[in-house]
Amino acid sequence: MARSRLIGYYFIFPALIYMILLVGYPIIENIRLGFYDVNVMNISSKSQAFVGLQNYRDLFDKGTIQIAMGNTLFYTVICIVFQFTIGFGLALFFSQKFGLSERLRGLIMVSWLMPGTITALMFRYMFSLDGGIINSVLLRLHIIEKPIEWLIQEHNAMWSIIIANTWVGVPFNMILLTTGLITIPKDVYESAAMDGANAIQKFFRITLPLLKPTITSLLILGFIYTFKVFDLVVVMTNGGPVDATEMLSTYSYKLSFGEFNFSQGAAVANILFVILFIISLGYLKMVSKEEVM
Amino acid sequence: MIYLSKQEKRRAFWLNISAILICILFLFPIYWLVVTSLKTEGEIFRTPPTLFPLKITFDTYATQLFGKQYNMFEAFMNSAIIAVGTLVLSTLLSIPASYGLARFRIPGMQLFILLFLVTQMMPSSLILTPLFIAFKHLHLNNTYLAPILADATIAIPFSVMILRTYFITLPKELEDSAKIDGCNTITTFLRIMLPIAIPGVVVAMVFSFLFGWGDLVFALTFLSDTHKQPFTAGIFNFLGYQGISWNNIMAFGTISIIPVVLIFVFIQKYIVSGLTGGAIKG
Numbered sequence: 001m002a003r004s005r006l007i008g009y010y011f012i013f014p015a016l017i018y019m020i021l022l023v024g025y026p027i028i029e030n031i032r033l034g035f036y037d038v039n040v041m042n043i044s045s046k047s048q049a050f051v052g053l054q055n056y057r058d059l060f061d062k063g064t065i066q067i068a069m070g071n072t073l074f075y076t077v078i079c080i081v082f083q084f085t086i087g088f089g090l091a092l093f094f095s096q097k098f099g100l101s102e103r104l105r106g107l108i109m110v111s112w113l114m115p116g117t118i119t120a121l122m123f124r125y126m127f128s129l130d131g132g133i134i135n136s137v138l139l140r141l142h143i144i145e146k147p148i149e150w151l152i153q154e155h156n157a158m159w160s161i162i163i164a165n166t167w168v169g170v171p172f173n174m175i176l177l178t179t180g181l182i183t184i185p186k187d188v189y190e191s192a193a194m195d196g197a198n199a200i201q202k203f204f205r206i207t208l209p210l211l212k213p214t215i216t217s218l219l220i221l222g223f224i225y226t227f228k229v230f231d232l233v234v235v236m237t238n239g240g241p242v243d244a245t246e247m248l249s250t251y252s253y254k255l256s257f258g259e260f261n262f263s264q265g266a267a268v269a270n271i272l273f274v275i276l277f278i279i280s281l282g283y284l285k286m287v288s289k290e291e292v293m
Numbered sequence: 294m295i296y297l298s299k300q301e302k303r304r305a306f307w308l309n310i311s312a313i314l315i316c317i318l319f320l321f322p323i324y325w326l327v328v329t330s331l332k333t334e335g336e337i338f339r340t341p342p343t344l345f346p347l348k349i350t351f352d353t354y355a356t357q358l359f360g361k362q363y364n365m366f367e368a369f370m371n372s373a374i375i376a377v378g379t380l381v382l383s384t385l386l387s388i389p390a391s392y393g394l395a396r397f398r399i400p401g402m403q404l405f406i407l408l409f410l411v412t413q414m415m416p417s418s419l420i421l422t423p424l425f426i427a428f429k430h431l432h433l434n435n436t437y438l439a440p441i442l443a444d445a446t447i448a449i450p451f452s453v454m455i456l457r458t459y460f461i462t463l464p465k466e467l468e469d470s471a472k473i474d475g476c477n478t479i480t481t482f483l484r485i486m487l488p489i490a491i492p493g494v495v496v497a498m499v500f501s502f503l504f505g506w507g508d509l510v511f512a513l514t515f516l517s518d519t520h521k522q523p524f525t526a527g528i529f530n531f532l533g534y535q536g537i538s539w540n541n542i543m544a545f546g547t548i549s550i551i552p553v554v555l556i557f558v559f560i561q562k563y564i565v566s567g568l569t570g571g572a573i574k575g
Contacts, residue, residue, distance in 0.1 A: 113556070115553075265422050
């Protein structure tokens, strides 16, 4: 018994040690960096000054961090609402049985697998003022009178990124919800129909309650994946115009590798970490209640 | 053969038509990407835009592949090296780990599973600054190893979670009978369990490859040498240097999604099952 236990550890430890070195260590090191003054000048020297909470104070004095937090939260919540609603609609549609349902449902997943950089460029072109297809379609349909400055105007820039990310996230929501829908036994619906329930009642009384575990994990996972957005924002707007689309991840990157202020970059990353860590804990608590082992 | 009533046939017909329309609408951006790459510079800025190129040209591909301005071939080779490196590293580490987590009841198991789950949720920006500093000291920046090591931190937990659910579902009797036939733990794993788990392994490998293939942030941070940069970082820098020539960029994009399309065509079925297992059951 003791020997087979030992073998169990041999199987797990290489990957575990790898993750501790390349993720665990950076998390700890980030916390240290946040309390020191480390920049491009003293990165290799031993004389890095301890500054306490100064980095965090500076960040909040500059004010961009508050904007980035607000932007990230707004972006995440709106994206999830859109992705989930559209994904659910498509899942309800594609969970019906018809000749092409499975094949076409799979086809939609391509948008989720595309490299983020390419998706971002694609949308940047479609939103552009010169030759952008989105404005031209909206003009043709007389929905708008003159071209919208999608990526140039502050408020619109955020919505442009939200639209692009919704396109990326819909398949993930759709696939998980479809799987959930298919596993609901048919006879539950049939007996409800015999009791005289209509489609809307069936949806709210049967579908939604039975899908609740799927929906909750989906929303939390969606939040986590959306909150750490980087590629889309960097390529589409790079945080601009002004700070209109600056997110925590892009701000952290700019501080570390644009201004080479590694300490402040790390401090922003720490704020991002704390927020995601709290949400991850909530998710883990939920998953472990259902089934971890 | 199931015989459908006339009414059911009509219903199926309209469902199929609507499904096709939904797909066309949803996947239009990808069509637009490919079509734009085949247009001439002049046609790109026409208003209203042309839905189909007036004149199909492959000039964009020729300039990108053979032109001096930016070498697409080199960028894609770099991406392939990084993606394959990520795939190899992640697969080698995550297959045994997921098997161990699925099959052995040992102290600390719950904690190990939680560690993999939590790391899967952490953003790349979190490890960026410390890894950059550490890689600088180890002289790893500007080598392919730097983005490969970093990309594997995303690929490993993802693969472990997908593969673990896979190994759990395999019947325990298989192992027992292998033991009776004289296999030890290692040979049971290699000869019996691993071959059955191939569909799960393929999904894990595919996603590891795609994480490496699509990565922008690690390459941008660790590779400043333009001859080592993958297409994502290359294209990003290319944007900064000049006015955007969209047809050239879309040619780039079209080639970059070829692996995605190929993967999709061949293993679509596995992806759906692997994904739902891993993501929901955690």
